Amino acid sequence: MILSRRRFAASLGGALGLGLAGAGAGRAAKTVRLSFQRSSTLLTVLKTNGTLETRLGAAGSGVSWHQFTKVIEPMNTGAVDLHADVADAVPIFTQSARAPLTFYAMEAGSPRADAIVVPAESEIRSIADLKGRTVGVSKGSGCHFILAAALKREGLSFADIRPAYLEAPDGAAAFGRGSLDAWVIWDPFLAIVQAKRPVRVLADAGGLSSYNRYYTVNDSFAAAHPEIVATVFSALVEAGRWVKANPKEAVALLAPLWGDLPPEVVATVNERRSYAVKPVDRAALAEQQSIADTFLEAGLIPRRLDATDVRIWQPPAGRG
Template identity: 75%
Template structure:
């Protein structure tokens, strides 16, 4: 085998390596280093994923993950349960509190790694302002749009139960949020159960009445989950994303005008006041997930089982949780 390098260069490199001098020193000596190829980290988001949208638009994760050898790829979903169950990405879109009940029921290998503190006014049952429907009890026999498996699915189930009704008493129309927005706008639904930003969009498009929001039914916490194997193999990456989410949440609240200017065109050139309404209602306060604070998850699981939306009873607190402080000592 031939070697085109002078013997002196080879000898010098061996001496340096024996001395334990790292890559930075080699660069300073003008010697080439081999850089490992970046690994792709797949992230999903949805239109309501404000903080992930901010990080994507600002390129924050590209900057933070590059030193760790990762490059993010972004995947937009309107229906998140299927990709979560299938493990289609590594870090999943933030989801309303009800969604993990369905993924847990499907035995999806998912770990909770962050929570956005709840904002119950950010999801609601709405009707046209001229509607005769003035209470949840008035939904009996009416068509009600809702996204299957969403947090609003639970809000509807719980609200009906509180009013002495069930899904058998209404005409549920299972529609993804964009489809529901169109159907509600066209008058094809008597009522619609929806979350922000679609709630704020509907309220801006026409006069509506809020029959009930999540207050007293759910805190509407939003959870961030990741594939078990990814968390186990890449805790530093998860910690980096967690920190970025915390900072993004603080930025949206500290710089409301800048946040509106960034999000409005991404959300379909929405009027600034619509985006401002969404951002006022949401807390964007990202915190660790604490098992003792998952009691509401159990209420959701029990309600869904009673409504035959999941096939078996669950211990909703028996989930895998990544703790940022524990991971970083």
């Protein structure tokens, strides 16, 4: 593990200086609060290696980390400064709640990283067969949209199934004991269940969503500390490149942090995710509109949204 961390640090080269460029643009924050969730691979890499502690510490800022399972509430309330990366559907709910959030990075699509699964022995063979069945899904997640869109494609809606709104760990337990007919879930939970038992994939996000991930920061923090946002953005870009360029080292680092998962499970997760972090392109947010419209039709948000009407931070020249 020490070796892999040293390789990670070495691979960043002179990034410390790059990450702190422009650090005089604003007063250093006393403590930068970051949240993450289990699927936040790149933030987990940075946390484990102390990358942000080193870079931001050199500019006079401390770092505190906060892990959440339910991410919408802390995003809406501004409980931290920079929020866990989230799948494409989550910002629809935060935008609907008028949360003061700025998009500062996006991770290119990984449509195979979430799926609708049933036990291999199930008689359910298609999305249409879900009618009248109990389907587990995390409310407000990217998987929530995948389920809604997959049902709509078959002429069905949430009214045609029995949705069981469960956070991922609870969904895993319910699926394992047979309380769910189907489960809609993302990696690493998807890879875990596929490794534990034979399952059938009814559909993944392919053809329904690119399954992009977005990184957000509180508006006030982005305005007051753009140099910190730039440092975090650069670190995320580098961490994504490192994971893809060093698959064995990345597996060795992440497996213990994900509950000592078998290396092949972690490798599957990393293979399915793009980890390609880039600046947010407003035009690319057009896909968000279909998610917003689907959720409005399903009664999940109270009003129509222009999903592209969000605040976007752009990195200084040379950072993207």
